Amino acid sequence: MDTRRAEAFSDGVFAVAITVLVFNLLAINPPVLHYPDLTKAWPSYFAYVVSFLSIGIMWMNHHTMFGHITRVDRPVLVLNLFLLLAIVAIPWPTALVAKQLQHSGGAPAAVTYGLVMILISIGFAGLWIYTVRHAEKLGGQVEPETLRRSIPRFTGGLLAYVAGTIIAAAGLPVVALIIYGVLAVYYLFEHLPAPVEAA
Amino acid sequence: MDTRRAEAFSDGVFAVAITVLVFNLLAINPPVLHYPDLTKAWPSYFAYVVSFLSIGIMWMNHHTMFGHITRVDRPVLVLNLFLLLAIVAIPWPTALVAKQLQHSGGAPAAVTYGLVMILISIGFAGLWIYTVRHAEKLGGQVEPETLRRSIPRFTGGLLAYVAGTIIAAAGLPVVALIIYGVLAVYYLFEHLPAPVEAA
Amino acid sequence: MDTRRAEAFSDGVFAVAITVLVFNLLAINPPVLHYPDLTKAWPSYFAYVVSFLSIGIMWMNHHTMFGHITRVDRPVLVLNLFLLLAIVAIPWPTALVAKQLQHSGGAPAAVTYGLVMILISIGFAGLWIYTVRHAEKLGGQVEPETLRRSIPRFTGGLLAYVAGTIIAAAGLPVVALIIYGVLAVYYLFEHLPAPVEAA
Amino acid sequence: MDTRRAEAFSDGVFAVAITVLVFNLLAINPPVLHYPDLTKAWPSYFAYVVSFLSIGIMWMNHHTMFGHITRVDRPVLVLNLFLLLAIVAIPWPTALVAKQLQHSGGAPAAVTYGLVMILISIGFAGLWIYTVRHAEKLGGQVEPETLRRSIPRFTGGLLAYVAGTIIAAAGLPVVALIIYGVLAVYYLFEHLPAPVEAA
Numbered sequence: 001m002d003t004r005r006a007e008a009f010s011d012g013v014f015a016v017a018i019t020v021l022v023f024n025l026l027a028i029n030p031p032v033l034h035y036p037d038l039t040k041a042w043p044s045y046f047a048y049v050v051s052f053l054s055i056g057i058m059w060m061n062h063h064t065m066f067g068h069i070t071r072v073d074r075p076v077l078v079l080n081l082f083l084l085l086a087i088v089a090i091p092w093p094t095a096l097v098a099k100q101l102q103h104s105g106g107a108p109a110a111v112t113y114g115l116v117m118i119l120i121s122i123g124f125a126g127l128w129i130y131t132v133r134h135a136e137k138l139g140g141q142v143e144p145e146t147l148r149r150s151i152p153r154f155t156g157g158l159l160a161y162v163a164g165t166i167i168a169a170a171g172l173p174v175v176a177l178i179i180y181g182v183l184a185v186y187y188l189f190e191h192l193p194a195p196v197e198a199a
Numbered sequence: 200m201d202t203r204r205a206e207a208f209s210d211g212v213f214a215v216a217i218t219v220l221v222f223n224l225l226a227i228n229p230p231v232l233h234y235p236d237l238t239k240a241w242p243s244y245f246a247y248v249v250s251f252l253s254i255g256i257m258w259m260n261h262h263t264m265f266g267h268i269t270r271v272d273r274p275v276l277v278l279n280l281f282l283l284l285a286i287v288a289i290p291w292p293t294a295l296v297a298k299q300l301q302h303s304g305g306a307p308a309a310v311t312y313g314l315v316m317i318l319i320s321i322g323f324a325g326l327w328i329y330t331v332r333h334a335e336k337l338g339g340q341v342e343p344e345t346l347r348r349s350i351p352r353f354t355g356g357l358l359a360y361v362a363g364t365i366i367a368a369a370g371l372p373v374v375a376l377i378i379y380g381v382l383a384v385y386y387l388f389e390h391l392p393a394p395v396e397a398a
Numbered sequence: 399m400d401t402r403r404a405e406a407f408s409d410g411v412f413a414v415a416i417t418v419l420v421f422n423l424l425a426i427n428p429p430v431l432h433y434p435d436l437t438k439a440w441p442s443y444f445a446y447v448v449s450f451l452s453i454g455i456m457w458m459n460h461h462t463m464f465g466h467i468t469r470v471d472r473p474v475l476v477l478n479l480f481l482l483l484a485i486v487a488i489p490w491p492t493a494l495v496a497k498q499l500q501h502s503g504g505a506p507a508a509v510t511y512g513l514v515m516i517l518i519s520i521g522f523a524g525l526w527i528y529t530v531r532h533a534e535k536l537g538g539q540v541e542p543e544t545l546r547r548s549i550p551r552f553t554g555g556l557l558a559y560v561a562g563t564i565i566a567a568a569g570l571p572v573v574a575l576i577i578y579g580v581l582a583v584y585y586l587f588e589h590l591p592a593p594v595e596a597a
Numbered sequence: 598m599d600t601r602r603a604e605a606f607s608d609g610v611f612a613v614a615i616t617v618l619v620f621n622l623l624a625i626n627p628p629v630l631h632y633p634d635l636t637k638a639w640p641s642y643f644a645y646v647v648s649f650l651s652i653g654i655m656w657m658n659h660h661t662m663f664g665h666i667t668r669v670d671r672p673v674l675v676l677n678l679f680l681l682l683a684i685v686a687i688p689w690p691t692a693l694v695a696k697q698l699q700h701s702g703g704a705p706a707a708v709t710y711g712l713v714m715i716l717i718s719i720g721f722a723g724l725w726i727y728t729v730r731h732a733e734k735l736g737g738q739v740e741p742e743t744l745r746r747s748i749p750r751f752t753g754g755l756l757a758y759v760a761g762t763i764i765a766a767a768g769l770p771v772v773a774l775i776i777y778g779v780l781a782v783y784y785l786f787e788h789l790p791a792p793v794e795a796a
Binding site (some may be wrong): 001005006008009011012013015016017020023074077078079084085088089091092095096099100103104105108109112 | 206207210211213214215217220221222223225227228229231232233234236237248249251252255259260262263265266328387
């Protein structure tokens with residue numbers, strides 16, 4: 001089977017997941033709104049921007065990965081499904097962080113965010129490694145060299161999320177959130193192949 | 200009419216339905232979050248994963264079924280609509296199971312889940328039987344032999360959901376949920392044609 | 399411009415609007431669930447099925463209408479936008495009907511439902527009349543005869559919704575809802591061109 | 598990379614964002630519904646229509662902009678992502694305006710609406726200026742003259758939103774909302790190239 005419908009389904013899932021983030025903003029609507037209500041909600045804006053950019057970057061990487069193949073088989077569809085399962089969850093830890101950051105619940109919220117990002121990193125790795133190993137069968141033109149070059153970069157992203165999660169668990173959720181934000185911006189301005197992308 | 204827009208519409212519906220599942224996770228957000236809040240919500244995670252995989256597998260089967268035809272007529276569109284009607288409902292019994300599993304409301308929740316899955320199984324059967332019977336008119340290359348071979352497998356899936364529903368109604372919702380989970384995993388790793396798919 | 403992206407955007411809007419209907423079901427989740435809770439929610443199931451089929455039929459008619467043209471201009475996009483504006487609203491009167499039907503709020507709920515359906519009928523008429531009148535410019539093959547034949551059928555649907563709305567306003571919301579349901583089923587099994595479709 | 602998946606992803610995001618607006622209507626559902634409940638909710642209907650048309654017009658402009666190019670590069674995808682980030686937020690100030698307009702919270706609500714529209718105007722400008730400047734690399738046929746002609750129009754739209762925001766901040770939210778409504782209608786009936794579009 002060609003990649004067309006797998007891409008259409010994935011595009012749809014990415015589009016809905018990224019738009020669900022607005023529900024965290026919709027929660028900012030007190031019975032009567034005063035200007036301080038808008039400024040004190042800064043964790044919601046910060047979390048919205050970081051998660052939006054993160055999902056957007058993931059879509060770009062997904063786009064690039066599928067650009068390397070022309071056919072999909074059952075394992076690609078299943079690995080893709082596991083990846084989407086973790087990506088669709090992002091609005092949840094985003095909501096936790098937005099709501100809990102200024103309370104004592106900030107640490108478990110930032111840990112949850114980090115755990116979801118770790119799952120996503122593993123999902124991307126699984127899909128990319130399978131794709132590279134079965135490139136010929138999938139009608140792809142990925143060279144083995146590409147995998148070797150992309151692995152260190154991918155491991156770096158995964159390690160940074162692991163580090164952020166540990167820092168959050170140690171009781172520093174704001175530091176962890178800054179790390180997540182820097183990671184999103186880092187990948188945004190990345191002109192070289194992103195961690196899980198081919199050259 | 201060709202299958203392009205029917206596939207695009209269906210892909211969109213699958214994508215939204217699978218993403219709506221995250222609203223069950225978004226409900227896990229107490230005023231202040233403590234670590235035990237995250238672990239005791241395990242029925243929500245379990246229900247999220249099982250329903251996500253179930254909808255994903257249904258999309259794969261749908262993908263395969265439409266891969267056998269090149270045109271759609273009015274009955275195909277109507278049968279497809281009835282199938283989507285049942286699939287879109289999945290987030291509801293999922294939310295019931297996630298919330299009620301640890302209470303006395305677990306049995307009716309698991310019964311509802313099973314009833315929706317039975318409706319979906321019937322919907323898939325209806326669409327597939329029509330497709331095979333009118334393969335020539337739909338520009339398809341499905342052989343009659345394919346139907347005969349796929350029917351026992353389909354009946355098996357339907358029967359397993361009926362069994363799970365009865366077990367849930369008998370007051371054993373956790374056993375029923377395990378059966379639903381096993382069914383999702385079974386179809387996930389199915390390398391042979393899935394129940395309602397062609398060879 | 400060709401019709402590709404206008405169709406993709408419309409398909410997406412239809413897919414999300416039809417899936418938003420599940421939020422009416424998600425509201426059926428009391429603290430502890432008992433079997434009578436499930437049966438007494440029958441207006442929700444009825445409203446879900448009627449609205450799902452209605453939106454699905456509208457998508458089919460939309461599909462057919464765009465099948466007649468190969469290009470879109472600004473007026474087509476604007477008329478299409480007004481049509482989608484009314485269709486996206488459907489989950490709201492559906493929720494009103496589902497919640498109010500067994501209370502004294504049933505009449506205004508069924509009136510609202512009827513008014514939205516009337517707006518949609520007008521939207522379909524506007525788009526279809528413009529399409530037929532500018533068929534040549536839009537690369538279409540719609541014959542003038544098609545318009546003349548389709549107008550009586552369209553007027554019939556619009557008149558039936560007007561009648562249902564008046565009956566609802568007169569204090570008979572259940573009768574109105576049955577009319578809406580019959581209209582949905584009528585169009586579902588319609589093998590001839592639907593009101594706003596070409597032959 | 599070609600523009601296909603960037604368009605599909607954007608279409609999906611537009612479709613979901615425009616449909617999320619219905620959640621503001623879904624909030625109109627008191628325990629028992631009386632006719633006055635329906636008429637006094639007029640700010641919700643007004644905000645729904647204005648925001649729906651605004652997002653729809655933005656989609657049309659987006660459609661036209663991408664019609665000028667045949668390839669996308671990383672900066673186009675990133676600029677597109679920032680634009681979508683602001684567009685997806687629209688349902689939030691829409692909900693604020695709908696709920697606060699008849700209370701003292703109307704001014705901050707209308708200011709928030711204006712700020713989001715200003716961000717979107719900047720996002721469109723950024724994407725369009727980049728597109729025109731790198732037209733050759735993107736396989737586009739945009740002439741430099743087009744940019745010069747489109748800039749005054751774009752500045753006009755941005756300035757009108759800035760003016761509306763200032764008027765809202767001065768305590769006249771209804772006047773600001775009328776300006777936003779007029780802007781939406783103005784662009785709707787615009788037969789000349791819209792601010793950020795090419796000829």
